[in-house]
Amino acid sequence: MSECLIRGEGMSRSFHGGGFFRRGRSIQAVSDVSISLSRGEAVGLVGESGSGKSTIGRLMLGLMPLSGGRILFDGDDLAVLDEKRRGALRRRMQMVFQDPYSSLDPRRTVGSQVEDGLSIHGIVPRGERGARVAELLAQVGLEPHHAARTPHQFSGGQRQRVAIARALATNPDFLVADEPVSALDVSVQAQVMALLADLRSRLGLAMLFISHDLPVVRHLCDRVVVLYLGRVMEEGPVSEVLRAPHHPYTRALLSAAPSLHAESRRERVVLRGEPPSPANPPSGCVFRTRCPHAIEACAAQPPPLEPREAPGHRVACIRHDIG
Known part of the structure; x- marks a missing residue:
């Protein structure tokens, strides 16, 4: 170790x-x-x-x-x-919470929520953030087009994958x-x-x-x-x-x-x-x-x-x- x-x-x-x-x-x-x-x-x-x-x-x-x-x-x-x-x-340092239903904003697309960390910390230039969001979703087993969906369109397991992608956005x-x-x-x-x-x-x-x-x-x-x-x-x-x-x-x-x-x-x-x-x-x-x-x-x-x-x-x- x-x-x-x-x-x-x-x-x-x-x-x-x-x-x-x-x-x-x-x-x-x-x-x-x-x-x-x-x-x-x-x-x-x-x-x-x-x-x-x-x-x-x-x-x-x-x-x-x-x-x-x-x-x-x-x-x-x-x-x-x-x-x-x-x-x-x-x-x-990031956290994945217990409840994927309440840890995501139901009114926003999951792509915008995964992108938050990229924007807040200035990790990726604005024009490249969409591609990075697609990479993060793929990393947790989701498809790039899922970025346009809102949380209620996902199962519980998929929502937790989105929450994990959001946590990973800041590396x-x-x-x-x-x-x-x-x-x-x-x-x-x-x-x-x-x-x-x-x-x-x-x-x-x-x-x-x-x-x-x-x-x-x-x-x-x-x-x-x-x-x-x-x-x-x-x-x-x-x-x-x-x-x-x-x-x-x-x-x-x-x-x-x-x-x-x-x-x-x-x-x-x-x-x-x-x-x-x-x-x-x-x-x-x-x-x-x-x-x-x-x-x-x-x-x-x-x-x-x-x-x-x-x-x-x-x-x-x-x-x-x-x-």
Whole structure:
């Protein structure tokens, strides 16, 4: 793998009370999370709803301010860059959203929306933009004449292809794909996954792939980071973490994931209770209130991420005896 392209170090993000929460109360959405990606590498970010996955994606793109930590892109700290340099970096970072229906403007042609990035960043001269749009649509498996259509004339899978073409228009180095296939029919999910894998390979994209679907992550990613209540429970190479998970939470997620291979099926781990509120997380290990292996010591302090046997495989759990 090549050199590190982007690294979030000790990322934290809190929100203050308002609306449904009592005034003045702080909600810790992400707590001391570090994630790095090399050029051409795909990292999967998995966890239940509310675990902080999408928040981390937005933090790493600079779409949301950090409460703590920093983001380094090509060695530059995003927080200290002036607006000109920050604008230049934005071109190199793009996002594909979960819902292709709401991420595109229904009143505009898809060609004009793919062209936006070319125009805003001045990447291609005006007279050449139509040809570049046609190239981008072809790159994602669509036809040049599709540029004249509006989003309602496409299927869900085709709309997501348009959204991917729009993200690729600025020639990004880093792509955040936030549940990009979860809103699609099962029959087209595999096609979009194959497209993302091909684009990553051909273009050398670093990709943060956010998902709750472990089989998808297994297929597409090199490494995986498992989140629970805004904290990392386990991380490492996909082949190692999904083959021999050490953390009880990772085991529970895997046991609930469908498998086509009988030898890969695991005994179902049923988690007790509901996830605690991020406004009032448990002391110590935040997973302990649902963990089948929790002991009294788990309440004392948050467990550090510690290495296991395989290189790069780290687990936040004091119960080494269940690994």
